[in-house]
Amino acid sequence: MGIGKMVKGMKTIVRKKTAKGGSAKAPAPGFSSIVEESAHLLVPAGSESDAFHKDVFYNPAMRLNRSLSSLALGAFIREGLLEKPAVLDGLAATGARGIRYALENETGKVVFVDANPAAIPVLKKNIAKNKLAGKAKAVGDDLNAFLCKSWEKFDFVELDPFGSPVFFLNNAIRCVSQKGILSVTATDLAKLCGKEQATCIRHYSSKPMRCPFSHELALRILIKKVVEAAAVHDVAAVPLFSFYHGHALKAFFTCERRPQEASGLLGQIAFAVLCRKCFHRGIEKFPPGKCPNCGAKTDCAGPLWAGETTRVGLSAKLIELNRKRNYADSKAIGKILEAINGENGLPPLFYDLHELSEKLSNHSPKTSEFVKKLRDAGFEAGATHYSPTGVKTNAPIGEMERLLAK
């Protein structure tokens, strides 16, 4: 990218060489200065085109995810769920997340941890660059080792790993303060969506399923894993807000030491059942071998989280806050949030209109039109944030077929 060339919300500043061949306020060799929303960051040069072969990781494609996560933290604070939270950015890399959390929200101290020795000087520079030296520190350590040694509790623990957060869950839960929040990212979608089924079973103790709604199943498997890992510590981890976007799943949990409630949450773990013949789907405690609708053999995924993936009412607060923050991605974020808001209260497991209309009728209606049709017929229905052709409804498959044929 050329001098001063800007991508909305992320500006790369490559400073001009001075007459002596040096540069005014030049970043370290191999690094460039960028601006991502509120944060001024030193990142490896060329991260925009290739984030994966650099000494320190910075992925500009995760900007929306970081913005939506910062927005979520803002909403939790506004809702009184957190007050000046002490933040742990557990897998920090350049510190992009933790720095944005601290600059865009009223937080307490921020601790950044990364095992990569090359990340630590970058983290220190980025802390100073963003005037956070008074309340932030960078620690070079393996996150599990850091968490095991730590007697400190954090009100907001961020796990943003390469791939799966499962390797850190046990220790992370121990370090979340009472009523604190655990934030996890998972980018191991090949496992969670069923391409690498055996690995998913090993890492999540759940069977995934390849189907049009596999991303919803993936999010529910991730949530189940966190709920179960927390229950081991008598902690009730209740999902507050979660979403799928791009190549990542993100989920936030409020964590409270309440053994009975933790047991109660385990009661919301079940199986997803799909009949590939008639498209019936549903949540069952024990998956039946045969479809209750047509008698054909069913497929299943799970165990997985069958409850709400976002607390009712919270998405509306995020929508409100998004309007106030002028993020580069605010329009896209608004769309995701509106869809999540519409999903509230609707049963799990969405239908994909493309797939249904291909098999059950000749034409593919617009999602909004079909949602209206379902509502006019007296059913609850809404679009989903997982797919533009996804519909959530309480209408049975027979009614869907009838309405599609109309």
Ligand SMILES: C[S@@+](CC[C@H](N)C(=O)[O-])C[C@H]1O[C@@H](n2cnc3c(N)ncnc32)[C@H](O)[C@@H]1O
């Ligand atoms: C996906 S990157 C984090 C990206 C960052 N949160 C952001 O938003 O830009 C994962 C980071 O975890 C670090 N990491 C991997 N394994 C670790 C471990 N066991 N302990 C601490 N850090 C680790 C890597 O060095 C890498 O910087």
Ligand SMILES: [Zn+2]
């Ligand atoms: Zn069937």
